[in-house]
Amino acid sequence: MLSYIGQRALAAIATVLIVMVVGFLIMELPAGDYASYYVLQLQAQGTSAGAETAQAIRQMYGLDAPMYQRFVGWAVRFVQGDFGMAFAYGKPVRELIGERLVLTVALALFSLLISWVIAIPVGVYAATHQYKPGDHLFTLIAFLGVGIPDFMLALVFLVVGTSVLGFVPIGLFSPAFEQAPWSLARVVDLVQHMWMPAAIIAVTGTAGIMRVMRGNLLDVLQLDYIQTARAKGLPEGVVVWKHAVRNAVHPLVMSLGLELPQIISGTALVGIVLNLPIMGPMYLQAVRQKDIYLGGTFLILVTLMLVIGNLLADILLAIVDPRIRYR
């Protein structure tokens, strides 16, 4: 097993390096840099600013060095945790994204939890009651769930919540806790506000997981060793949960590593619509303003999370599947 993990880890490191290169290139992609954007802003506001201003800004931020130099400098600083400056705010990226990133991950995790807690039992039920009304109903709901984009659901929810239910579902904290330091009370407040957006984000994921679980379980239930389990005289519930589900859940466990980053990127749109203090809205602004370090850092961080997530999923699979463990 160790050699298996070692191989995967090496591959992951290679991928990480390439991701950083590609990420950097993407950041550099927009024609014009922050300096020219800033100058344009100034000009739009009526202030006179020209090429010298732009050049001064460039020099101030080191934007005029050749690309490979900038990349190396940036990469070295990046792995040390120095993510550069957010131009529009004038503050280090790290300061800005700190809490937002934590909240983003928390929201994503919560959403993941909700979708798994709902999807697995529902998927098992649908598979064991195949073609009965319950199964049809859940399949229908799953189809709808997969078809609705989450930010649209958020929009509808916004309208319904405000006009019908009478509250304004914006933000993740009550005003009192907004800027307060962390405490248990703040966490409780967070959870109370978080479950709605988390549920909205979870909709698509739940639908997908439920369908996959149903399909996997249907396949596993046809397998021979399920017959053996029944032939031993085991109650059907034990056969399904202990023998079948245990095997059917495998592919889903494997995809866990992929899921968290997907959900994190999925929080972006809902966060923008509901104006949550997570990475989404800040990322949108950064992208629009060509605030490359702010935007790029978020993009690369999430990508790295996915690569590491894959690695962790592989390790998890090795632990859980004895066929790999004892190779």
Added chain:
Amino acid sequence: MPPTHLPASERPTLMPLIATNGTGPDAAEHSDDLLLEVKDLKTYFHLSRGVVKAVDGVSFEVRRGRTLGVLGESGCGKSVSAYSIMRLVRPPGRIEGGQVLLHTRRNGSAKGELAVVDLTALDAHGKRMRAVRGGEIGMVFQEPMTFLNPVYTVGSQITEAIILHQHVTNDRAREIAIEMLRRVRLPDPQRVFERYPHQLSGGQRQRALIAMALCCHPSLLIADEPTTALDVTTQAQILALMRDLQREFGMAILYITHNLGVVAHMADEVVVMYLGQVVERTDVGTLFRDPKHPYTQALLSSIPKLGARSRARLQSIPGVVPDPLNVPAGCRFHNRCASFMPGLCDAQEPAIRQVESGHLVRCLLYEDEDGRAHPEPVRRSTS
């Protein structure tokens, strides 16, 4: 997981190893006892395109301590019969009629009185049937790899069955399991106990499966082609093992196969099946010496013989097994039968008749116009 869900009256009693030893004092009395009677069993599959009558009026008996071979091609219904006995038939299949009578002593009373239970009348998922399944009747399947759950150790899958049917602790179950693995002649049983299925060879897995089927000392072992997936040497070993275990445990075996050689090796009595029906039933010696049904005769003559002239063509049965959705009228074998009698075999369906003591045949050759059975063919085919 002790079977506390079973009320005391329904828990199978643990039969101590000594009493099941076939050489014990009770053995001689039981050897001709009926253990299992299958009477006119019908299992149909309701597909959207029609009904497949996989088992259509099958009857046979299994005696304690003896081996009944069920012989036939793929699709003749032999496996479905076994699954019907075990009540493992899933929708769209259903048992439509007939009885499966189990003569059991395991009904909870101290003296172990004999009781007759109709397995088809029980709830297939109920406690009673589940106590029978794996407890009184064990089953060994064909493909050892796919019939073991890959994510649990072999040992844990055996102890699961032990704890379910017997009332023991984990440690005791482990002891029993390892003892069982030893009795199926697995070297280093403790190590095998902790192994995963993919770490064992095919022969080892099959032995483990046999151990799992026998760990609760069933009175009947149903073996569904257990050696087909193994190489020839291992096959011989497994067959020898099963014979020895049968002697040691005094259990009956229902051996399903398409292989005449295995039948000759293992069976005391043989039932030949074709397209969901029993076509011939007799003891093994008579089957090979004096097969009466044309299908049985054809099967026997299709075996390549050592010493035969190498130029001689292998005899195969002409024609194709009919579509199970479209069973031909009259005798089901008539379109491939060498003794086909036109006007008769394709119109009238023969019933199974006793033509001599201990020998039943389903063929119009052995029936005269009044429907009486004769041990020799009374009609002649015109072809």
Added chain:
Amino acid sequence: MTLQEAQTAPTATEVPADILVRPELATLTVRQLMWERFTRNRLSVVAGVVIVLLYSSSALAGFLSPYALEHTHSTHPGVGPNGLHIIDSSGNLRWPFVYGYEARLDLQTYAMVYRQTDETYPVRFFAAGDEYTLLFVVDTNVHLFGVDEPGKLFLLGTDPLGRDFFTRILYGSQVSLTVGLVGIFLTVVIGSLVGVSAGLFGGVWDNVSMRIVEVLMSFPRIPLWMALAAALPANLNPIQVYFGITIVLSVIGWGSLSRQVRAKVLALRDLDYVMAARLTNCSTSRIIIQHLFPNTLSHVIVVATLAIPGMILGETALSFLGLGIRAPMTSWGLLLSDAQQLNVLLGKPWLLWAIVPVMVTAICFNLVGDGLRDAADPFAGE
């Protein structure tokens, strides 16, 4: 004594279930068989019909909408739907008609308030209205339905600038529905090329290309789309933006497809008939075209169909955020971006109607894709 009997009769084991029970199917070609299986799945067929209807109405947007795209009813910004009625105030059944609008300045909010009047305007079919060009060719002014001025037919209300929303949704479909198709086309072409070549040639190219794919697929989709879309130069005209967006959307998609194609090619490559082809000196391109391509085609079609909703949703999301399609082109996402602010949304909830076509399209493509996938797999079923 373990003699095996000679296998006498062939038994039906490897034949797909439905051919077993309906032997007449065995004579159809693979394509006909797939069609036959697909049409048995009624839900997929219905979804397919809906998709065809959607695209048809998109092509005929000019005819089906009561007004031209840019017709701004400056007197009626942000009004609600005025609805079709067939029963008048006296309870009589009448030819479909609409009520008129009356505008009044609310002196407290200083906003215009609109009320329905009792004026009725009958709906005319094949009415003369704004000029437009149908199907790029025909200049006409005939619309399927409309009302005479000063009546207004706002089936779904108007947007803040006073443009009929129903019309804009219809015209928006032209962009939203085709972006997916063009993007998928690019994805399929690139993905197949890379996948087939990686599978067939193997070696360094295989390693390198799969590594690239892995990196690409590691990037989170929506944020990457956002970054790339924002990177499009600001001075592109709307058509160029349209193509730019489709390229952005295909950038990640081809990775997944190429991996699946490669897996299929690897499986097929070692089959006997490919070896036979090689032995008869078939050129590589011939092998690809004649042998590998038809076999992977059904798989590619399924994957592509299932990927279209993702692209449509992607374009919708990007336009919603203002990073996608730009005016004067319109798409459903752009229509929704008007609804982004809460105060706008609360006052004009009918703007959310743009969600419905997006959902319907996504769901229908999913259903058709599922149906195709089941049809392509011969061993599914009882």
